[in-house]
Amino acid sequence: MQPKINKDETILSVKKLGKKIGGRDIVRNLSFEVRAGEIFGFLGPNGAGKTTTIRMLVGLASPSEGSIHIAGYDLQKDFMKAISHVGCIVENPELYPYLTGLENLELFARMTGIPDERIFKAVEQVELTDRINDLVRTYSLGMKQRLGIAQALLHQPKLLILDEPTNGLDPAGIRDMRSFVRQLAREEGIGIFISSHILHEIQNLCDRVAIIQNGQLLQIGPIDQLTGVHSLVEWKLEPFEEGLLLLQSLPYIAKVLQTGNSKVTVQMPLDKIAETNHYLLKHDIRVSEISPRRQTLEDLFFDITGGFGL
Structure with a gap:
């Protein structure tokens, strides 16, 4: 028992x-x-x-x-x-x-x-x-x-x-x-x-x-x-610098991090992806990849500790 x-x-x-x-x-x-x-x-x-x-x-x-x-x-x-x-x-x-x-x-x-x-x-x-x-x-x-x-x-x-x-x-x-x-x-x-x-x-x-x-x-x-408060979305943009500036100008975009050539990961609501994509296309930014994922504990840890190792 x-x-x-x-x-x-x-x-x-x-x-x-x-x-x-x-x-x-x-x-x-x-x-x-x-x-x-x-x-x-x-x-x-x-x-x-x-x-x-x-x-x-x-x-x-x-x-x-x-x-x-x-x-x-x-x-x-x-x-x-x-x-x-x-x-x-x-x-x-x-x-x-x-x-x-x-x-x-x-x-x-x-x-x-x-x-x-x-x-x-x-x-x-x-x-x-x-x-x-x-x-x-x-x-x-x-x-x-x-x-x-x-x-x-x-x-x-x-x-x-x-x-x-x-x-x-x-x-x-x-x-x-x-x-x-x-x-x-x-x-x-x-x-x-x-x-x-x-x-x-x-x-x-x-x-x-x-x-x-x-x-x-x-x-x-x-x-x-x-970990569920925010989601992360990786964008591949061209031209990259112009696209990055446009993303940063949106009020719901947070914690922008460049993750590779022409790629940037941002914290944002998942229900804003379509709206964001339309906004970028309207400003002649070509979006070739959109990769959303839920924030992990590792993301949260390095975010709030400033990247210090365990």
């Missing part, structure tokens, strides 16, 4: 979080929430404050200001109760290669007083039952990632924090990771906080995203809402 999921339950609440290191603001006034059964993406360029934020979420660094509540418990004031609801895996998990997968989990379970039945439940959750008795050194990277997540799930956390979980995985491994992360959220009701530099994976996987830069929140919301 599947657990009843209260999607209005806030698992992680971050309010006005700040962190100073050496007198410099690394994270400033950061606020967001993660709800039960939600997959929440956390994005930002290199140096944006992502790692520092994650360190504060798991108690490895103390905030200079603001608060973190996990499952209703204040992480600063009631650390043990708050952190007991958190599972975390950061990039490649630390495992003993000459032990089996099961022995790795049993070792961790003994240290934390977790019963054997939880081990087998966690193994089922990450779909490793067929290989759990094999040595970890024989595992693929994707299987090691899943074993690491099984370890993080042993104590039945309400919040799972994943930092670069698909790092180094091949396409099949990424697909498998995406599948069971969804399953953990949808079927188990776990709130999942995920940081990754693979933007199309975040777009495929997450319900909502937050984008930060210089330690500050730039944008937050459902992916469909954030």
